Amino acid sequence: MAELNKTGVEYTEDSIRSLDWREHIRLRPGMYIGKLGDGSSADDGIYVLLKEVIDNCIDEHMMGYGRQIEIAIKERTVTIRDYGRGIPLGKVVDVVSKINTGAKYDSKAFQKSVGLNGVGTKAVNALSHYFKVTAFREGREKTAEFERGVLIKEYKEASSKENNGTLVHFIPDDSVFRNFHFQEEYIENLLWNYCYLNAGLVISFNGKKYVSKNGLLDLLQRKTNQDELRYPIIHLKGNDIEVAITHNNDYGEELFSFVNGQFTTQGGTHQQAFREAFVKVVRDFFKKDYDASDIRASIAAAVAVRVVEPVFESQTKTKLGSLTVEEGGQSMKAFVYEFLAKELDNYLHKNPTTADSLKKRIEQSERERKELAGIKKLANERAKKANLHNKKLRDCRFHYNEEPTGKDKEAVVLKQNNSTIFITEGDSASGSITKARNVETQAVFSLRGKPLNCYGLTKKIVYENEEFNLLQHALNVEEGIENLRYNNVVIATDADVDGMHIRLLLMTFFLQFFPELVRNGHVFILETPLFRVRNKQETIYCYDEAEKQKAIKKLGGKPEITRFKGLGEISPDEFSRFIGEDMRKQPVLVMPETHVQQLLEYYMGKNTPQRQDFIIDNLRVEVDISDSLPS
Template identity: 70%
Template sequence: MAANVQYTEDSIKSLDWKEHIRLRPGMYIGKLGDGSAQDDGIYVLVKEILDNSIDEHMMGHGKTIEVKISEHKVEIRDYGRGIPLGKVIDCVSKINTGGKYDSGAFQKSVGLNGVGTKAVNALSESFMVQSFREGESKVALFQKGELIEDRKVEKTSERNGTKIVFSPDASVFKNYHFIPEYLENQIWNYAFLNSGLTINFNGVKFYSQNGLLDLLDRKVDEDSRRYPIIHLKGTDIEIALTHSNQYGEEYYSFVNGQFTTQGGTHLAAFRESIVKSVREFFKKDYDASDIRQSVVAAIAVRVQEPVFESQTKTKLGSHSVGPDGPTLRTFVNDFVKVELDNYLHKHPDTANALLKRILQSERERKEISGIKKLANERAKKANLHNKKLRDCRVHYDDNKADTELKDGTMLFITEGDSASGSITKSRNVQTQAVFSLRGKPLNCYSMTKKVVYENEEFNLLQHALNIEDGIEGLRYRKIVIATDADVDGMHIRLLIMTYFLQFFPDLVKNGHLYILDTPLFRVRNKKETIYCYTDEERQRAINKLGKTAEITRFKGLGEISPEEFGGFIGEDIRLEPIILNKETKIADLLGFYMGKNTPNRQTFIIDNLKIEKDIVFDDPGVKTTEEETETV
């Protein structure tokens, strides 16, 4: 049949700008998501509008930005120059229309292509733009990119600037919700990179005086720093670094105020230059891994016309600092080489503390080298017929794979054959892998990394994720702990989280660890079935389906049929991210929950104890299954 289709002029279609954005949103804002990941589309929408306000501030116009974000509405007001009133509609609805193409006006701005605001407009259920300029104001209203109201210019007493209010389109971002911690991190980054700028977010003031020094001060608890934070600034470059007591490497990299979550040329050069500078200072060829082990650092550069590897600007490509300048790699290397060397000469106490950290890492590496070699040989043999891992076809570290598919990759960590079986049968084999635990894993709190190699299960999990040498080669975008919501399941969940927090904290801090949320109840009648994740949802379902509805309380993942499970890990999957706040001290957290029993923890458990009989079905008219009556 297909061979008979005529290929004529009618076959060629030109999409309207908003139709193209709505048809291929991933090209403009990356993945869609529901807000459970920090790089989901709804946060990119916020970023695209904020970037314009930040660029105005960088040009010397406006020291304050007001941001209000509720469950489904975003409002951003800056005090820059305001969009020229005659171009308000064009600036938010015509591709390649903007004020940043003349590099003299915006030498080192965040966004250059004039697409961001238009993408927000096209992907919003409602979008309002208002410009205040020299005593006059202009308002335009849109729905899904379509202009619905073009108001006349009116007089105003408000200060110059731009106000944009939008609500993401729920048909594009299904079941979306904003997570406050992600928004706060996003706004803090803007504050750190723009000293002197005040952002008022939902009534809270975000302000930084010391840039990246403040960023690291917020990220690294003072007790775990091996030496005071090194903070160095130059023309178009700023760095901050210290070493901590945690495992792994942790970096925050920025280009022209943009948080490049996937790094790029500037970060690669920075990691390389730290090693070179330290070796030259101590005049000893230390192993690169020993120098960088436990480093926490940040770098921000400003370059003309940066080349990013995607529209969402998460990874910087390679290019020069300016039209006639050195390569970015050379620029970063030269700065770090001179400035870090000078700093260490002027601060011998810091240099000594740094050397002690390097020597400690060297000792630890040599201590486990023997067991590491044997463990890796075992892992290679196991990988040939690894019964623990049911792998998927696409991986997060595959540069040739489609970006949208890579972002959808996830590894489910399950316990028990029945749960593993249900997920394995119902998963998407393209992007979803399953790692099966044989029981409760070891409590590795306070142990050294040697245990990762001594414990076969931990070692196989490390290899499945490909994180032995850092998270750059991570094979899955999301690591999902899928255990029963009972006491044993919660304990296994804590043990797995302890493993990651103890040995791979950067994996958690970079937003890769999640808990799978599965329904507690199934409410159904002959016409409809509703799955409920909370008691409130169960009550709403009963009200909708009537008193004769049948209710099933799920005891564990293993009893949910593969057909049903497919609905819980597909398009409507619910994931709860593991988020570490500034106040979260990993050592204290693990010590309290996973250390030896203490009177404090005993008191905490008693104070927070909820007896299962509290969850009762107090409506005698509701029909329940025998299974559920036994459980509740």
């Protein structure tokens, strides 16, 4: 007799189901590419697909084959061509469609490779509406085409005049990645990182070339503003390790860490080893027991290591878990410390001016920290009392910084990655979002009117201003973004002049005191519809004038048109559509060449006449043409 489970359903042999590789990837994509997303976040799945294919090209380059990679993205179609050895022709289909198939299990062939699990291109194949691969090898070529991981055509091997290498075309499946779009800025950052870690490699993207001659030195030069550096960038290279270090005037730490050419956005053992080793070497050099936070305050640094068979904490390889550099060999901590203890110590002895500038920066941070200590204590006590009955924050269940628990950790991690806090203006807006939100992953922080313009103020104001202090506590970023509670910080304001002003004030707050939040792609602007166009049969929500005109034309006749001016005007039932799976949000991006302080000074400083002239010169007056449409 078959047993019944707690829900009364029979549990028999028929209950057991085996999924093939394609079905499993499509059913549980989060296991393979992290979150899905629509392309508005740098860690969305469409960029992971792109990266998985490029990683294979990079591995070929690292093995000494191919100095050029060509990438083209036209609308939603991705084309990637490398000039490595090319997939062995008899294995073209297997390599992109059979799980655990690849050359990287033999560490002699790919000893310090990025991808070691034989999953990468299979995930791209399974999650693509269309996938085509062609291998060119020794004057011959072989092509195969797939749809959602299913082989639809395998071409016969043929002669070819092409140079050796692999050509991949794919179109991400829009039933998996809904309403997706590629953000060019994210792709550019991805490609630059590949170039910095592979000096001399030339990557072409939509006709534009990316190449680096000086590795991590070039990275820091691009990521920092020369005028704000306290001393010239220190650039050190050794066997399987490279670092670049400087200090600037920003708050917080800006660290970029890499393993075997992979940008580990969430750090890991190598990044922590660098943070600890840098503190120890500096203390030993100056023979002073400086506080670690003072040594690392305002640091901008990059560290890249190469290890044998790296262990990552997820398939997307965003955090390194390896404790040793080689299997059973030297610990990561000892490896990084020994390198810095020798090379950084030598550099500081040979460059006393740089050493003196570093010392002054550390001692300035020490003074600032001590000045803040008293205010900080009072502010934190106020924040603790407020947290007991904080009406400003309506929290969610899952948070970005927590260790996943429970049986289904993959599902928990997915929810943590989707954790979002909406920063709203006033009670009406926060009320609509609160009623419509997903209580598991979406929190709401309600502002009272317009926040303070904090441009030019010191961090002291963050503690003295109750609203700013409560916001930093809600985000949990007081000591840096390592413990950030929400992956997505979404500014949700009305689509009017006051709403735009509040956006600017909040962006100024983040750029002034927590720039790493913006640089790491955590800050967004919520897009909500400006118009609702409907008749008795259909309702269409429109985000701009062009969409409105298109909707009017589609519905015909005289549809009812509603203009939403404030978030409070949108009912909770309607609002749930705009903050769910199809939520539109624009990332707040700071390009490396942007001089943040100059930007803030111009738009948020006291140069009112210049701003007034700019507004007058660029003023646009839009006329609502719907009133003049023929009836």
